[in-house]
Amino acid sequence: MNEGTLNLLVGLAMGLNLLALGSSRLPALIRTVAAQGVVLGVMPLLIEHETLDWRVAAVAVATIAGKGVVIPWLLRRAMRAANIEREIEPFVGYVPSLLLGAGGTIAAVGLARALPLLPAHSGSLLVPGAMASVLTGFLLLIGRVKAISQVCGYLILENGIYLFGLLLIHSTPLLVESGILLDVTVGVFVIGIIVDRIQRAFDSLDTRKLTTLRE
Amino acid sequence: MISLCLILVPLAGALLAAAWREDRTRPLWLPIFGVIHAGLAAALFFNPPAVAAESWFGFDPLARAVLPAVSLLFLVCSAYAVPYLRLRAERPNRVFVALLLTVLGLLSAGHQARHLGLLWVATEAVTLAAVPLLHFNGTARAFEATWKYLLVGGTGIALSLLGSFCLGYASLHGGGRGDLTFAALTAQGAGLSRPWVLTAWVLLLVGYGTKMGLAPMHTWKPDAYGQAPGIVGALLAGGVTTVAFTAILRVRSVVGAAGEGPVADRTLLLLGLFSMGVAALFLLGTRDFKRMLAYSSVEHMGILGLGTALGGPGVAAALFHVWSNGLTKGVLFLSAGNLHRAAGEPTMDAARGMARLTPRSAAIFVAGMFAITALPPFAPFFSELQVVRAGLAAGHGLAVAAFLGCLLLAFLGLTRVVFGIVDGRPRPARVHHARRFRETAAVIAPPLVLLGLSLALGLFTPAILRESWLAAVRQLFPTP
Numbered sequence: 208m209n210e211g212t213l214n215l216l217v218g219l220a221m222g223l224n225l226l227a228l229g230s231s232r233l234p235a236l237i238r239t240v241a242a243q244g245v246v247l248g249v250m251p252l253l254i255e256h257e258t259l260d261w262r263v264a265a266v267a268v269a270t271i272a273g274k275g276v277v278i279p280w281l282l283r284r285a286m287r288a289a290n291i292e293r294e295i296e297p298f299v300g301y302v303p304s305l306l307l308g309a310g311g312t313i314a315a316v317g318l319a320r321a322l323p324l325l326p327a328h329s330g331s332l333l334v335p336g337a338m339a340s341v342l343t344g345f346l347l348l349i350g351r352v353k354a355i356s357q358v359c360g361y362l363i364l365e366n367g368i369y370l371f372g373l374l375l376i377h378s379t380p381l382l383v384e385s386g387i388l389l390d391v392t393v394g395v396f397v398i399g400i401i402v403d404r405i406q407r408a409f410d411s412l413d414t415r416k417l418t419t420l421r422e
Numbered sequence: 423m424i425s426l427c428l429i430l431v432p433l434a435g436a437l438l439a440a441a442w443r444e445d446r447t448r449p450l451w452l453p454i455f456g457v458i459h460a461g462l463a464a465a466l467f468f469n470p471p472a473v474a475a476e477s478w479f480g481f482d483p484l485a486r487a488v489l490p491a492v493s494l495l496f497l498v499c500s501a502y503a504v505p506y507l508r509l510r511a512e513r514p515n516r517v518f519v520a521l522l523l524t525v526l527g528l529l530s531a532g533h534q535a536r537h538l539g540l541l542w543v544a545t546e547a548v549t550l551a552a553v554p555l556l557h558f559n560g561t562a563r564a565f566e567a568t569w570k571y572l573l574v575g576g577t578g579i580a581l582s583l584l585g586s587f588c589l590g591y592a593s594l595h596g597g598g599r600g601d602l603t604f605a606a607l608t609a610q611g612a613g614l615s616r617p618w619v620l621t622a623w624v625l626l627l628v629g630y631g632t633k634m635g636l637a638p639m640h641t642w643k644p645d646a647y648g649q650a651p652g653i654v655g656a657l658l659a660g661g662v663t664t665v666a667f668t669a670i671l672r673v674r675s676v677v678g679a680a681g682e683g684p685v686a687d688r689t690l691l692l693l694g695l696f697s698m699g700v701a702a703l704f705l706l707g708t709r710d711f712k713r714m715l716a717y718s719s720v721e722h723m724g725i726l727g728l729g730t731a732l733g734g735p736g737v738a739a740a741l742f743h744v745w746s747n748g749l750t751k752g753v754l755f756l757s758a759g760n761l762h763r764a765a766g767e768p769t770m771d772a773a774r775g776m777a778r779l780t781p782r783s784a785a786i787f788v789a790g791m792f793a794i795t796a797l798p799p800f801a802p803f804f805s806e807l808q809v810v811r812a813g814l815a816a817g818h819g820l821a822v823a824a825f826l827g828c829l830l831l832a833f834l835g836l837t838r839v840v841f842g843i844v845d846g847r848p849r850p851a852r853v854h855h856a857r858r859f860r861e862t863a864a865v866i867a868p869p870l871v872l873l874g875l876s877l878a879l880g881l882f883t884p885a886i887l888r889e890s891w892l893a894a895v896r897q898l899f900p901t902p
Contacts, residue, residue: 321617322617322618322621323595323615323617323618324595325594325595337584341584345577348573348577354569357573361573361576361577361580364577364580365580367584368580368583368584368587371584371587371588371591372583372587374587374591374594375587375590375591375594375600377600378590378594378599378600378601378602379539379590379600379602380539383537383539383540383543383602386539386540386543387539387542387543387583389543390543390546390547390550393547393550394546394550394576397550397553397572398572398576401553401557401565401568401569401572404557404565405565405566405569408561408562408565409562409565414569417566417569417570419562419563419566420563420566420567420570420644420645420648420649422644422704422707422708422713
């Protein structure tokens, strides 16, 4: 029914993945992640169902509020406290990570063809979108040295899982959904606190300085 | 009903501890709730309740075979926590005490979860609740360790959520309702979509394997165990890892029902042996005795993985090993905590001649080391012997040979570090520091009790325990 619109949004989210991989300035990266959060939050409303289920609406509102507003606000605050604006020397440069991300997106579309899908989902971009986002998240986690960029990578990874979860939105019970949402939110809060403590303990958010513990 | 109390009572205790005003008396709630929890667990263990097949929660045979071990370990650790927190009176303990009880409640939830989604929620919640426990010391190194724990653990646990969704999709694609209870998934069995089941298995194994600390997803473990207080290390190594292990066992049973058991077993066998090999090599290199315990934990997680790959008898041996490893690791972590306090730093360079400075803790540490390296008649010897027997019976001679080789290397690595810190003449600069640490009965008794339990479990394994492990195997591998 709304499949065209839904696919458009998934495509948008995949485009935002590439934008995240290409942005060197942290505010831009955080903005990208926030925009992706809002795009993801709208999706449950578009998945076809007879009447607008209040549970689906609740998931949508909570997602937009959490991923689109609260978490980006936390990250921006940490960024200002640490007084850093940009990622200067990433492990993986911007052009290579963009190329890897683009290649990964193409591979995700190919790989999704290899997995059997229900007829209802065969035209949907949700599965490739999910895989591409998970991959992007990994690239950011591995390729960036600033803790805030790594958190953004983690968020994009989680967004990918959320996209996949949309396939099951009607069969997972509300209790489990809200538990998952709660855990994810608390998780980011905890990460935010630790980022703050690392900033105070090391006077920097450069994770290359976190190398005292090794063999 | 009692099974729900196992979860709710510690959580209520956490609230109480958080609301309690006095730092000095707050730690006493730990043993109080530890005793209640152990009592409830024992009651359920001896009178197992009937669990409805479709229920999301329940003290089923698998929970019965593992959860009492965690409860017992927590009880002893909570007794140790009281003198420990008294020694650390300079640090506020509100968060620490409340979160220890939260972890206990969530561990009980994770062990009893019969729904893939709830299992994930409980495991993720335990992961997060353990974060402030890891950086209790508040040093820069502790925050570094916490950061690595969060990123590696968080990514792993995120992958296991993706795997859970894949398993749900396997059910939908196979014509099911996408019901994520293990009973429903097992019942659908061969009806599950094979490619999705395999995708789910890989993701869930990597995800929960990270939490368990199987190599190569173990990288958070040495840092976290090295920086966390000994009691937290004991609970992570004996409690949190077992939740991830039972998760893998439950998922393995679904994968087996879907007809992909052999694939699952092969991956578990390889991952288990790889973990043992990696751990043995790092044990030969490390100079830090708390990191040494982390690598030893990786090794024993490998043993659990290997046991699981060997079919029914192997799983029974692995469940036995959960008990023997959990209790014996408790001995090592608690006595290592004493040594750490006395020596100031947990490295071979700083800590020497501990047999003279803290003779009792050093003796327990050495005994614990021999126990964990499978000296008879301690329990790990018997559980590892069972793994060997199961391996030979299943025709995995080569795997058994590799297993024994890794055990030998690990033994060399462990003795090298342990005798390095126990033997010799203490550094003069450290003697003064060590004098401030007194080996009172309160810090000696808990590891000694665990050592006794490990010995007793090896000498006369109670028949009811053996029976509970076999019942769990019957639950996981129902014979058609």
